[in-house]
Amino acid sequence: MKSLPVTDVLPQIIAGLREDKAIVLKAPPGAGKTTAVPPAIIDAGVAGQGKVLLIQPRRLAARAAASRLATMMSTSLGDRVGYQVRFDNCLSPTTQLIAMTTGILLRRLQSDPLLEDVSCVLLDEFHERSVELDLALGMLHRIRTTFRPELKLVVMSATLDPQPIVNFLGDAVAIESLGRSFPVEVSYDDAASSERIETRVATTVVKLLGQTDGDVLVFLPGVGEIRRCASALESLHDLGPCRVHQLYGDLSAKDQDAVLGPSEFRKIILSTNVAETSVTIDGVTGVIDSGQARVMNFDSRLGLPKLQLEPISQASAEQRAGRAGRTAPGNAIRLWPRATHRSRRELDKPEVLRCDFSASLLLLANWGERDLEAFPWLTPPEASAVDLAHEYLTRCGAIDETGHITPLGISMAKLPLPPRLSRFMVASAENGCIRSASILAALLSERDPFRGSNLSLLDRVEQIETLPNNRSSTGNIAGMKNVLRVAKQIERATELSASSIDADSDAIARSLLAAYPDRVARRRENDAGRAVMVGGRGLKLSHQVVPSDAELLIAIDVDSGSTEAIVRLGIAIAESWLDSDLITNVREHQYDRSLQAVIARQRRYFLDLLLAESPVKCEPCEEVAEILMTVASEDFLSVMPNGSKPLASFIERVNFIGRVWPDSDLPPIDDHALAEVARDLCRTRTKLSQLQSAPWLDHLHGRYSYEQLSMIEKQAPTRITVPSGNSVLVDYSSGKPAMAVRIQELFGWKSTPRIAGGRVPIQLQLLGPNYRPQQITEDLENFWAATYEQVRKELRRRYPKHHWPDDPFNAKATHNGLKPR
Known part of the structure; x- marks a missing residue:
């Protein structure tokens, strides 16, 4: 242990813990934090007789750390040192140091909210920032600040900046250890390649075997890539005395031990990111990094998970490279160009910002957390994810509207399963199908041994149920056995009646419906x-x-x-x-542009999923009016009566008065006014044609008082009687009042008539006998005096029978234009 870099800072760690300070330790890969710090705490007596919990993010890492610590502390695994992971443990009454997964710690906090028999908790590999680690940190911080300030807490990370954690904890001390024990030469694959990953890995493995004498660790995104690379390597004939091993989280403990233990052959280990942290594989001096990982993201908009292939962060790449320098100088080859390395994000995105939050919400509710917003988060979750989790847990009955856990929620929280599967198991007990449900829950929570198969869900359950007698299975036998093993553990963990005889397949489907509404x-x-x-x-x-x-x-x-x-x-x-409480029958309306009408349909929904619909008669109502109004507002003129001159004239006259006579206080007829009228008209109509034939003018009249209407008629008349006795239409369409009238009908008028309280002269379009304009004027007096004579000469020659007096000021007007008899 003396050779480990972290030993130099152990006195600082122990001193801080004696003062009940939280410790935030930054120690790069190879520093020895996982194997040196826990024994030092026990040996210094800081933990007293209490338990020391070493928290690891993965089952493989927890088992490996416990095994290594037991060897270093000269004890048998399960004696002073043990481990506990989901459905597996190696413990005894004498066990003081327990390596466990974060999930097990969180479950322990449910049954022992204050960790009464625990003296110290070490959160290892905190830079991974899983949501469970963030939860654990917040819960431990709450315990230390409210009930147990003496509870020792050590947060350990390889790459994370310690200062934000120190600030979060308040009473923490930041300590930094030296880096890895041996140098690692890092190189990049600068040649852009379109070759498949297994081809590139095989070529690079052969190259690296010639550069280093130790084992080679290859980081790959997933099991599929691992198996393809294994096949490619095993087909080579120039690997020498080497053995290819696979390493991923779902391997059995026996297979994992074979990878981590000593071997007479050089090892080529194809691994997911489980080997990135905590797991020390003695003899590795070469690392090949694909630079990718499969990350589960949760789309809170859709409520669906999405497994995405993403580039790893710079911090993760540093972690992986460090694996080559744990026990000797090493080499690391990154299968991406050096130029693109800086474009990778520096740190991994905390899982709390990209996960389904329902498990965390249920756990906190069961822990007794009453105010989620007050819970101490290092990084608060997205509000949309919290809302979606609250909606789901409320809908399935785990919590009430206030966020308090229900008896059903308590039953769900007892099971070592995600909320959906725990709800499924509770429902399966009610439906009498626990045994089959346990297999299905295991199938959905473990690696699917039938992946790629066309077998139905129930066929997969049946194949696993018939093991070991099933000799014609289409699935992976080892994977099926693992699912069956986990299923038995789930069945035992339910603590519900398992003696009932399994019902038919409908029972499984009904149980799933309770969990997946x-x-x-x-x-x-x-x-x-x-x-x-x-x-x-x-x-x-x-x-x-x-x-x-x-x-x-x-x-x-x-x-x-x-x-x-x-x-x-x-x-x-x-x-x-389907739950009848979640089914609604509604009448819905929508606008049909082909019919130019609002149509109605009777629809039945489960939540917001349409189950059935049928057409029904559309009756006027507020919703219909709103729809029709929306269409009308696109262009009010198009839905007003076509060719209605009185309507158009009234609008023009009102707006004319308002424009030339601001003090008249006459409300204008603008789009807002038309919208109000249209809204009134829409309340009793369902079709656009009905709107177009509606009494718009009557409704517009209704906006004005009797006095205002009288003033409109007087100050903006629709017709004016001229000297001939005829009533001539006044046109306001151009914005100015205008009259088209024959010259003979105006004899005797000495000046232009004026309206709007005398403010505006009417524009006179003076017509000849042929009704064609001869002159346009707003000054009739000047026309008679200056222009009439010239017009008279021209028109008298063309129309000799018509009346062309010498003195228009005093002549008698005629209604037909002919000379008076």
């Missing part, structure tokens, strides 16, 4: 391969997800795509099974 989908009428889900999300059904004649289904395993989500596993359900 927001995943109910209805197959599209014209496309059996597609469906629409609660929330409106479009779905594409993979082959044989559910029988083709099933109209309703539950989308169980969904991969959110860019346009449509892909359903990989589903199950058919009957409409009669």
Whole structure:
């Protein structure tokens, strides 16, 4: 232990803990924080007789750390040092140091909210920032600041800036250790390559085996890439005395031990990011980094998970490279160009910002947290994710509207499963199908041994149920055995009656419906391969997800795509099974542009999923009026009566008075006024044609008092009687009042008539006998005196029978233009 860099700061750590200070330790890969700090705390007596919990983010890391610590502390695994992970533990009454996953710590906090028998908690690999780690930090901080200030807390990270954590904890001390024990030479693959990953890895492995004498660790995004690379490597003949190993979270403990233990052959270890932290594989001096990881993101807008292939962060790349320098000088090759390295994000995005928050919300509710906003978060979750989680847990009955946990929620929280699967298991107890449900819950929570198969959900359950007698299984036998093992542990953990005889397959579907109400989908009428889900999300059904004649289904395993989500596993359900409290029957209206009318349909919904609809007669109502009004507001003139001159004239006259006589206090007829009239008219109509034939003028008149209407008629008359006795229309359409009248009808008028209280002269369009304009004037007196004579000469020659007096001022007007008899 003396050779480990972290030993130099152990006195500082112990001193801080003696003062009940929280410790934030930054120690790069290879510093020895996982194996040196916990024993030092115990040996210094800081923990007294209490338990020391070493928290690891993964099961593999927890088991490996416990095994290594037991060796270093010269004790048997399960004696002074043990481990506890989901469905597996190695403990005894004498165990003081326990390596456990974060999930186990959170479950322990449910049964022992103050960790009464625990003296110290170490949160290792905190830079991973899983939501469980953030939860644990917040809960431990709450315990220390309210009930147990003596509880020791150590937060350990390889790459995270310690200062934000120190500021968050308040009473913490930041301590930094030296880096890795041995140098690592990092190189990049600067040659852009379109080759498949397995080809690039195989080539690089051969290259690295020649550069280093130790084992080679290859980081890959997932199990699929691991298996393809293993196949490519095993086909090579120039690997020498090497063995290819696979390492990922779902491996059995035996297989993991084979990877981590000593070997007479050089090892080529193909691993997911489980080997990025905590796990020390002695002998690794070469690392090949694909630079990618599969990350589960949660789309809170759609309520769907999305597994995405993403570039790893610079911090993660540093962690991976450090694996090559733990026990000797090493080499690391990054399969991306050096020039693009800086464009990678510096740190991983905290999971709390990209996860389904329902498990965290249920856990906090069960812990007794009453005010989620007051809970101490290092990074607060997104409000939309919290709202979605609250909606789901309320809908499935786990919490009430105020956020308090219900008896059903307490039963769910007891199970070591995500909320959906725990709700499923509680429902399966009610429906008498616990045994099959346990297999299905295990199948959905573990790696699917039938991945890529067209087997239905129930067929997969049946194949696992018939092990080991099933000799014709299409699944991975080892994976199926693992699912069966986990299923038995789930069944035991339910603490519910498992003695009931399994019901038919409907019981499973009914139980799933209780857990997945927001995943109910209805197959599209014209496309059996597609469906629409609660929330409106479009779905594409993979082959044989559910029988083709099933109209309703539950989308169980969904991969959110860019346009449509892909359903990989589903199950058919009957409409009669749906919760009647979540079904609504409503009459809905919409505008049909082809009919130019509002139409009505009677619709039945489950939540917001349309189940059935039928046309019904549309009756006038507020909703119909609002729809019709929206269409009318696009262009009021188009929905007013066509060719209605009185209506147009009234609008023009009112607006004319308001424009030339501001003091008249006459409200104008603008778009707002037309909108009010249209809204009144829409209340008793359903069609655009009815609106177009409506009494708009009467409604506009109704906006004005009797006195105002009288003033409009007087100051902006529609007609004026001229000297001939005829009543001539006044046209306001151009914005100015105008009259078109024959010259002979105006004899005797000495000046132009004026309106609007004498403010505006009427524009006179003086017509000849042929009704064609001869002159336009607003000054009749000047026309008679200056222009009439010239016009008279011209027109008298063309129309000799018409009246052309010498003195228009005093001549008698004629209504027909002819000479008076």
